[in-house]
Amino acid sequence: MSITAPRGFRAAGVAAGLKSSGDTDVAVVVNDGPSAAAAAVFTSNRCKANPVLWSEQAIKGGAARVVVLNSGGANCYTGAAGFQLTHATAELAAELLDVAPVEVQVCSTGLIGLLNDREDLLGGVRAAVGALDADGGDAAARAIMTTDSVPKTATAGGEGWTIGGMAKGAGMLAPALATMLVVVTTDADLPADTLDRALREATRTSFDRLDSDGCQSTNDTVLLMASGASGVAPDVEEFTRALSAVCRDLALQLLADAEGAEHEIAIEVRGAADEDDAVAVARSVARSNLFKTAIFGKDPNWGRILASVGTTDAVFDPADLDVAVNGVWVCRDSGPGEPATDVSLEERDVSVTIDLKSGEHAATVWTNDLTHTYVHENSAYST
Amino acid sequence: MSITAPRGFRAAGVAAGLKSSGDTDVAVVVNDGPSAAAAAVFTSNRCKANPVLWSEQAIKGGAARVVVLNSGGANCYTGAAGFQLTHATAELAAELLDVAPVEVQVCSTGLIGLLNDREDLLGGVRAAVGALDADGGDAAARAIMTTDSVPKTATAGGEGWTIGGMAKGAGMLAPALATMLVVVTTDADLPADTLDRALREATRTSFDRLDSDGCQSTNDTVLLMASGASGVAPDVEEFTRALSAVCRDLALQLLADAEGAEHEIAIEVRGAADEDDAVAVARSVARSNLFKTAIFGKDPNWGRILASVGTTDAVFDPADLDVAVNGVWVCRDSGPGEPATDVSLEERDVSVTIDLKSGEHAATVWTNDLTHTYVHENSAYST
Numbered sequence: 001m002s003i004t005a006p007r008g009f010r011a012a013g014v015a016a017g018l019k020s021s022g023d024t025d026v027a028v029v030v031n032d033g034p035s036a037a038a039a040a041v042f043t044s045n046r047c048k049a050n051p052v053l054w055s056e057q058a059i060k061g062g063a064a065r066v067v068v069l070n071s072g073g074a075n076c077y078t079g080a081a082g083f084q085l086t087h088a089t090a091e092l093a094a095e096l097l098d099v100a101p102v103e104v105q106v107c108s109t110g111l112i113g114l115l116n117d118r119e120d121l122l123g124g125v126r127a128a129v130g131a132l133d134a135d136g137g138d139a140a141a142r143a144i145m146t147t148d149s150v151p152k153t154a155t156a157g158g159e160g161w162t163i164g165g166m167a168k169g170a171g172m173l174a175p176a177l178a179t180m181l182v183v184v185t186t187d188a189d190l191p192a193d194t195l196d197r198a199l200r201e202a203t204r205t206s207f208d209r210l211d212s213d214g215c216q217s218t219n220d221t222v223l224l225m226a227s228g229a230s231g232v233a234p235d236v237e238e239f240t241r242a243l244s245a246v247c248r249d250l251a252l253q254l255l256a257d258a259e260g261a262e263h264e265i266a267i268e269v270r271g272a273a274d275e276d277d278a279v280a281v282a283r284s285v286a287r288s289n290l291f292k293t294a295i296f297g298k299d300p301n302w303g304r305i306l307a308s309v310g311t312t313d314a315v316f317d318p319a320d321l322d323v324a325v326n327g328v329w330v331c332r333d334s335g336p337g338e339p340a341t342d343v344s345l346e347e348r349d350v351s352v353t354i355d356l357k358s359g360e361h362a363a364t365v366w367t368n369d370l371t372h373t374y375v376h377e378n379s380a381y382s383t
Numbered sequence: 384m385s386i387t388a389p390r391g392f393r394a395a396g397v398a399a400g401l402k403s404s405g406d407t408d409v410a411v412v413v414n415d416g417p418s419a420a421a422a423a424v425f426t427s428n429r430c431k432a433n434p435v436l437w438s439e440q441a442i443k444g445g446a447a448r449v450v451v452l453n454s455g456g457a458n459c460y461t462g463a464a465g466f467q468l469t470h471a472t473a474e475l476a477a478e479l480l481d482v483a484p485v486e487v488q489v490c491s492t493g494l495i496g497l498l499n500d501r502e503d504l505l506g507g508v509r510a511a512v513g514a515l516d517a518d519g520g521d522a523a524a525r526a527i528m529t530t531d532s533v534p535k536t537a538t539a540g541g542e543g544w545t546i547g548g549m550a551k552g553a554g555m556l557a558p559a560l561a562t563m564l565v566v567v568t569t570d571a572d573l574p575a576d577t578l579d580r581a582l583r584e585a586t587r588t589s590f591d592r593l594d595s596d597g598c599q600s601t602n603d604t605v606l607l608m609a610s611g612a613s614g615v616a617p618d619v620e621e622f623t624r625a626l627s628a629v630c631r632d633l634a635l636q637l638l639a640d641a642e643g644a645e646h647e648i649a650i651e652v653r654g655a656a657d658e659d660d661a662v663a664v665a666r667s668v669a670r671s672n673l674f675k676t677a678i679f680g681k682d683p684n685w686g687r688i689l690a691s692v693g694t695t696d697a698v699f700d701p702a703d704l705d706v707a708v709n710g711v712w713v714c715r716d717s718g719p720g721e722p723a724t725d726v727s728l729e730e731r732d733v734s735v736t737i738d739l740k741s742g743e744h745a746a747t748v749w750t751n752d753l754t755h756t757y758v759h760e761n762s763a764y765s766t
Contacts, residue, residue, distance in 0.1 A: 047693025047701045047717070077686055079718035112686030113719055215673045215687070216694050289672070289753070290598045290761055297762025303495030304598075306460055310430025311599050318430045334430070335462035336496055370672070372755050378673055379680025 002153030004137035005164035006187035008032050008227025011136035013143025016124025018072030018116050024143035025072040026124030029183055030097060030132055031065050035228030038064035039196035040105065041203050043220035049076030050086045051106040052219060058090070058102045062192025064225050067105040067183055068093050068125055069144050071168070073116040075108040076218045082115055092122050096129045107181045107221045109146055109168060141166040144181055147377070149257055154249040156242040160232040161188040163242050167250040169257075180207070180254055182222040184246060188239055189228035198240040199224045206247035209279070209365045210255060211286040222247075255366050256348075260373030263295050265350040270362040277314035278363035281354060284308045285365075292370035298345035300325035306334060309354060316356040324353040385536030387520035388547035389570035391415050391610025394519035396526025399507025401455030401499050408455040409507030410523035412566055413480060413515055414448050418611030421447035422579035423488065424586050426603035432459030433469045434489040435602060441473070441485045445575025447608050450488040450566055451476050451508055452527050454551070456499040458491040459601045465498055475505050479512045490564045490604045492529055492551060524549040527564055530760070532640055537632040539625040543615040544571040546625050550633040552640075563590070563637055565605040567629060571622055572611035581623040582607045589630035592662070592748045593638060594669040596757070605630075638749050639731075643756030646678050648733040653745040660697035661746035664737060667691045668748075675753035681728035683708035689717060692737060699739040707736040 004011050011029045018025040031038075040059045042052050058064070068089050075082045090104040108116075131139075141151040145168050152167040169180030190198075203222055224243070255264050267285050272278035285291055288308040294301035302323045310318060323331035328343045330336070350369075368374075387394050394412045401408040414421075423442045425435050441447070451472050458465045473487040491499075514522075524534040528551050535550040552563030573581075586605055607626070617625075638647050650668050655661035668674055671691040677684035685706045693701060706714035711726045713719070733752075751757075 045690060045693040046695075047689045047704075077689055077714070077717050077719075079716070112690070215671055215690065218686075218690050218693065287670075288598055289596045289757075293758050293761035296758065299762070303460055303601075306430045307428060307495070307598065307601050310428040310601065312429075321430075331460070333462070334460050336460075370758060372758050374672075375676050375679065375753055375755050375758055378676035379682070 002137040002141050002155065002166045003029055003164045003183055003185045004134055005155045006162040006185045006227060008187050008229030009185050010132040010134050011140040012128040012131035012133060013139035014124055014127040014131055016127065017120045018070055018124065024139065025070055026128050027069045027140035027143040028093065028125065028128040028132060029067045029140055031225045031227050033227055035189055035226055036063040036065045036103060037190060037192040037195055037226045038062065038224060039192055039199045040221060040223045041199060043217055045216050045218050047218055049074050049108060049219040050078060050082040051075055051108045052221060053083065054086045054090060055105045055221060058105060061102060063103055064105045064223065065099040065103040066093050066097055067107065067223055069107040069181055070116065070121060070124065071109050071144050071146050073108060073110040073114045074112050074219050075116065076112045078113065078115040085115065085118055085121065089121060089125060092125050093129065096126065105223055109144065109181055109219055112218065137164060137166065144168040147259055152250055152253040154246045156246045158234050158238055158242060161186065161230040161234050163246050165246045165250050167254060169254045180220055182250060184224045184243065186226045187228065187230035188226055189231060189233045190226055190239065194236055195224050195226055198236065198243050201240050202244040202247040206244065206251040210251050211283055211365055211367050255368065258368045259377045260371045261368035262371050263348055263350045263369040265295060265352060265367050265369065266364050267352045267367065268362060268364045269354045269356060271356040271358055272361040273315040273359035275361045275363050278361050279365065280312045281309055281314045281356065282363055282365035284312050285352065286367035289370055292367065295345065295350060296369040296371045300330050300340050300343040300345065302331040305352065305354065306331065314356065315358045320357055322355040326351055385520040385524050385538065385549045386412055386547045386566055386568045387517055388538045389545040389568045389610060391570050391612030392568045393515040393517050394523040395511040395514035395516060396522035397507055397510040397514055399510065400503045401453055407522065407526035408453055409511050410452045410526040411476065411508065411511040411515060412450045412523055414608045414610050416610055418572055418609055419446040419448045419486060420573060420575040420578055420609045421445065421607060422575055422582045423604060423606045424582060426600055428599050428601050430601055432457050432491060432602040433461060433465040434458055434491045435604060436466065437469045437473060438488045438604060441488060444485060446486055447488045447606065448482040448486040449476050449480055450490065450606055452490040452564055453499065453504060453507065454492050454527050454529050456491060456493040456497045457495050457602050458499065459495045461496065461498040468498065468501055468504065472504060472508060475508050476512065479509065488606055492527065492564055492602055495601065520547065520549065527551040530642055535633055535636040537629045539629045541617050541621055541625060544569065544613040544617050546629050548629045548633050550637060552637045563603055565633060567607045567626065569609045570611065570613035571609055572614060572616045573609055573622065577619055578607050578609055581619065581626050584623050585627040585630040588627065589634040593634050594666055594748055594750050638751065641751045642760045643754045644751035645754050646731055646733045646752040648678060648735060648750050648752065649747050650735045650750065651745060651747045652737045652739060654739040654741055655744040656698040656742035658744045658746050661744050662748065663695045664692055664697050664739065665746055665748035667695050668735065669750035672753055675750065678728065678733055679752040679754045683713050683723045683726040683728065685714040688735065688737065689714065697739065698741045703740055705738040709734055
């Protein structure tokens with residue numbers, strides 16, 4: 001059900017011919033209200049795709065009644081014609097659904113530099129609007145897939161209200177949003193500024209802590225739409241917790257589906273002087289190709305971990321660091337600890353714990369290993 | 384000849400049993416004067432190996448008469464016993480050569496976390512001192528190799544004076560020094576503070592612009608020793624130019640020998656508001672795994688280049704960027720330019736040019752592609 005689990009939403013996914021495979025590639029999600037409150041966060045990459053340039057402006061009023069998403073083309077670096085196509089998409093959806101164009105969000109994903117065929121895309125919008133259904137969430141979640149191997153959905157909720165989410169993304173996952181499109185819906189009745197604060201808090205500790213390959217996308221969007229159809233205005237903290245759970249669930253699904261990965265790695269830094277230090281150290285390790293290849297090789301190489309820690313400005317004593325891999329403290333006081341041979345890296349899930357012994361703060365960043373398949377897929381596939 | 388090309392130097396390389404292959408693994412270089420002026424730059428990694436901790440302090444007097452280098456063990460994260468071994472190495476060399484221990488620099492390379500056998504290493508120092516020879520430069524250059532496929536040497540000079548250099552390094556090449564040991568000798572007669580300024584200028588635009596895999600080592604050292612044996616005090620600018628040429632020559636040899644690489648990539652950023660902007664943009668592209676795998680796949684993927692440019696704070700208009708690959712302007716005004724099919728990536732040397740159109744400054748960063756062999760070598764080899 002995902003995004004159509006909350007009341008007040010309809011969705012659809014159709015095949016418009018944008019994907020050469022013939023798979024579905026255009027999704028529309030409609031918020032039938034009564035509320036149209038919405039919030040969104042976008043990539044912090046300065047080279048943004050045309051749909052992001054449009055949607056960033058359109059969301060400023062705090063309202064969104066429709067989102068149109070297409071796979072099969074990112075509409076990025078496609079110049080003026082690309083922006084016109086995004087604008088035409090929003091205008092057509094607005095006309096068909098009798099809303100204002102600025103109430104339409106647009107998201108695209110796929111090849112960079114490729115301008116989709118205008119008639120194919122607009123035909124897809126018409127077909128999707130015609131197919132809108134209160135059970136259409138799963139069809140929409142499938143239509144936004146690119147190299148994803150599975151659709152990604154999650155739900156949560158409280159007394160009388162529900163949150164549903166869908167996500168796509170399978171690479172180019174990096175800080176300040178993984179490369180991905182995410183739509184989250186809720187029938188809770190909350191104003192746009194509350195949604196905005198809750199969404200920023202939820203993404204800060206979920207999508208922003210994914211760093212699959214250090215590469216930040218041009219199209220990242222996380223959109224939250226609230227219909228208010230439950231008539232319930234939940235406690236803001238409770239709502240934020242549920243929203244955070246949905247975002248974290250989707251983030252870990254993205255991580256598990258990253259292109260070519262054989263391990264999902266959670267890097268926890270504890271004993272940090274503050275949370276920023278913990279994130280900076282964890283991110284530094286997550287971006288080390290030598291560390292990532294070592295995990296692929298099932299080698300709990302703590303030397304490469306310390307070498308990454310040492311490149312940061314965080315507060316720590318270089319001679320007094322502890323590192324555990326899958327619970328085995330292979331490094332104590334910046335020297336050899338328990339035998340590395342005690343560590344098994346046969347399972348996909350890997351935990352790395354780094355103790356900076358400099359405070360009470362902690363944070364976790366998630367990454368993948370660097371594998372032959374990653375190199376193969378990303379050298380053969382033009383994104 | 385390399386480091387023994389200038390007058391006043393003797394060198395040797397011997398097999399001390401540190402490498403299981405039986406290859407030579409201990410080198411000694413002696414400056415017989417009359418001057419002992421010296422300067423050095425070290426890794427900016429805060430987790431430094433024991434030889435770096437020693438040598439950083441020892442060089443503060445601006446003098447070095449001896450450098451002992453070993454491969455087969457980095458003596459990094461080996462605790463107090465590791466520092467004691469470095470100290471014992473310096474003391475033994477000092478005693479054998481009748482100099483003060485603080486006039487002895489020590490460099491180590493090889494596995495992190497491995498403490499070499501004390502008797503093997505000290506026996507190697509004795510043997511190398513016994514083998515010192517005015518023609519020993521090439522033997523020393525071979526003894527410092529680890530995964531290097533070839534020894535790396537370079538020479539330059541002016542009227543009556545000479546510079547010689549040797550380097551090792553074949554991975555973990557990253558900013559603020561590639562992972563490497565470099566010794567440069569000269570018979571020019573210049574004081575330590577002049578050598579220091581010249582060395583910092585030379586490394587700033589050579590080793591500091593290498594970014595093979597984004598991973599910064601714990602052992603990087605570039606040592607410059609001047610014997611003054613020529614009796615010539617060259618013009619400082621001329622000396623700096625020659626020193627820069629030697630450093631750049633060695634840096635490009637390191638790049639060409641990087642583990643598993645199939646392409647050497649020069650990323651030039653021009654039209655930058657200042658040099659820092661140019662370096663930041665070039666470095667960002669050099670660190671993009673998606674860009675690096677694309678080049679391995681012979682795909683001139685300018686979309687991935689713009690996506691990296693967009694992650695920086697440099698001055699530019701995201702809608703007005705040009706990108707050339709091997710001279711073909713595949714991206715104009717942030718959109719498609721000349722056909723990507725016009726670009727050949729069959730040769731090892733690749734040039735990427737990014738025009739920010741925002742000023743008159745330029746800089747080049749060198750990197751490698753990301754290949755199956757890189758993943759293989761770094762997942763199978765514990766450093």
